[in-house]
Amino acid sequence: MTTVAPDQVGTALRFPQGFRWGAATASYQIEGATQEDGRTPSIWDTFARTPGKVFEGHTGDVACDHYHRYRDDVAMMAELGIGTYRFSIAWPRIKPDGSGPVNGRGLDFYDRLVDELLAKGIAPMATLYHWDLPQVLEDRGGWTNRDTAYYLADLAAATVARLGDRVATWTTLNEPWCSAFLGYAAGVHAPGREDPTAAFEAVHHLLLGHGLSVQALRAGGAREVSLTLNLARVRPDDPADPHDLAAVHLIEGLHNRLWLDPVLRGAYPADMLALFRRFGADHAIRPGDDAIIAAPIDFLGVNYYQPARVRAALGVDGGPANPGTEGAEYVAQDLPVTAMDWPVDPSSFYELLIRLSTDYPGTPMMITENGAAYDDVLVEDRVADTDRVGFLAGHLRAVHQAMAEGADVRGYLAWSLLDNYEWGYGYGKRFGIVHVDYDTQRRTLKDSARWYAAVIGRNGLD
Ligand code: IFM
Numbered sequence: 131m132t133t134v135a136p137d138q139v140g141t142a143l144r145f146p147q148g149f150r151w152g153a154a155t156a157s158y159q160i161e162g163a164t165q166e167d168g169r170t171p172s173i174w175d176t177f178a179r180t181p182g183k184v185f186e187g188h189t190g191d192v193a194c195d196h197y198h199r200y201r202d203d204v205a206m207m208a209e210l211g212i213g214t215y216r217f218s219i220a221w222p223r224i225k226p227d228g229s230g231p232v233n234g235r236g237l238d239f240y241d242r243l244v245d246e247l248l249a250k251g252i253a254p255m256a257t258l259y260h261w262d263l264p265q266v267l268e269d270r271g272g273w274t275n276r277d278t279a280y281y282l283a284d285l286a287a288a289t290v291a292r293l294g295d296r297v298a299t300w301t302t303l304n305e306p307w308c309s310a311f312l313g314y315a316a317g318v319h320a321p322g323r324e325d326p327t328a329a330f331e332a333v334h335h336l337l338l339g340h341g342l343s344v345q346a347l348r349a350g351g352a353r354e355v356s357l358t359l360n361l362a363r364v365r366p367d368d369p370a371d372p373h374d375l376a377a378v379h380l381i382e383g384l385h386n387r388l389w390l391d392p393v394l395r396g397a398y399p400a401d402m403l404a405l406f407r408r409f410g411a412d413h414a415i416r417p418g419d420d421a422i423i424a425a426p427i428d429f430l431g432v433n434y435y436q437p438a439r440v441r442a443a444l445g446v447d448g449g450p451a452n453p454g455t456e457g458a459e460y461v462a463q464d465l466p467v468t469a470m471d472w473p474v475d476p477s478s479f480y481e482l483l484i485r486l487s488t489d490y491p492g493t494p495m496m497i498t499e500n501g502a503a504y505d506d507v508l509v510e511d512r513v514a515d516t517d518r519v520g521f522l523a524g525h526l527r528a529v530h531q532a533m534a535e536g537a538d539v540r541g542y543l544a545w546s547l548l549d550n551y552e553w554g555y556g557y558g559k560r561f562g563i564v565h566v567d568y569d570t571q572r573r574t575l576k577d578s579a580r581w582y583a584a585v586i587g588r589n590g591l592d
Pocket residue numbers: 156159305433499545552553561
């Protein structure tokens with residue numbers, strides 16, 4: 131990698147040669163075909179059918195019908211010049227009973243997808259777990275059950291055995307913070323549990339599953355192995371107030387240090403271990419686990435969407451997704467927002483990347499997701515999504531600036547290639563650079579897709 135020169139907002143900039151450009155998706159969000167070729171229900175099939183959990187009861191039954199339309203979708207990616215495509219493996223397709231025999235027909239789909247990508251010159255990047263745990267495993271405790279970590283490693287072994295000759299780049303987990311805290315503490319993601327003890331047990335088993343999967347992937351010949359985290363940039367309401375700074379440290383602990391430290395430094399931070407103990411989940415941590423979790427990775431996948439701001443306050447906390455954060459309160463930010471109501475401030479992304487490269491030196495990174503939902507309107511075959519273009523351009527400039535100051539970022543994947551199933555929001559929020567008409571399954575390139583193709587083509591922004 132060559133280095134980049136510092137840049138200023140609004141000026142032309144170029145990324146180093148070899149910088150990887152691409153887009154990301156996830157199985158349940160796009161595939162559909164939930165009952166085909168031996169796939170069994172995942173926790174999201176169940177959750178989506180639980181009244182009141184998902185916007186208008188939307189399910190992933192059809193989604194973008196990518197399972198049947200993958201050839202056209204890959205052709206579209208090739209047209210855009212996408213060099214890396216990050217997709218995820220649906221566990222209940224590969225192991226319909228969660229832990230037992232491999233379903234060859236499930237693997238066949240990814241086999242076809244990978245061949246199609248390679249035929250078009252697109253490098254496949256496979257995520258093992260992007261939230262669609264087989265329901266049968268949840269029935270046995272899900273991520274609160276230590277066995278699930280070992281079953282994930284079995285999935286890794288089976289998948290790399292079939293695809294490893296053609297898929298060089300792997301990521302074990304996508305955003306385990308969401309799996310643990312949204313899924314088991316706040317109950318707003320599948321499996322919809324509201325139990326902080328379960329959430330901390332899930333944290334440890336997810337990390338253990340990551341470490342065991344790294345071993346399995348390497349044993350199967352994987353060339354590049356990574357972990358994708360959704361990392362937070364949390365700012366203090368008053369940077370001069372030590373109490374606000376302590377509140378930031380606590381919230382960042384749950385979002386960042388709880389995951390980064392065991393993987394990159396070999397141990398949980400003391401204050402996070404105290405939370406395991408406080409919630410009675412420390413029994414999950416066994417001798418030797420630390421070493422498994424700290425298995426070296428080739429790069430860290432960074433997903434980034436929005437900054438947060440917190441302050442110290444009595445009698446409040448960070449909400450059900452942040453157990454153990456009494457005295458820390460999220461506060462509103464005076465920033466523009468996306469259709470998710472997420473504040474937009476690309477400088478926070480720059481700050482996060484600098485912070486990561488300072489706190490965890492020597493860790494190559496790839497931006498494995500970044501993007502925004504807006505209320506797109508399709509008019510005469512066009513979506514003029516200038517907001518999204520602005521979001522992406524601002525965040526790419528932030529990445530470039532961080533690289534100029536030493537952050538080792540190897541690539542950028544836009545979230546998402548297609549409008550898709552946005553979990554609890556169903557199809558109500560559109561993150562795609564490609565518009566999907568869910569009635570006809572027609573794809574339309576948004577202006578952002580054309581703009582992104584030009585960025586890829588010139589390896590930078592003008
Ligand atoms: O759609 C999700 C994706 O599945 C994980 N990262 C955040 C995206 C937007 O919410």
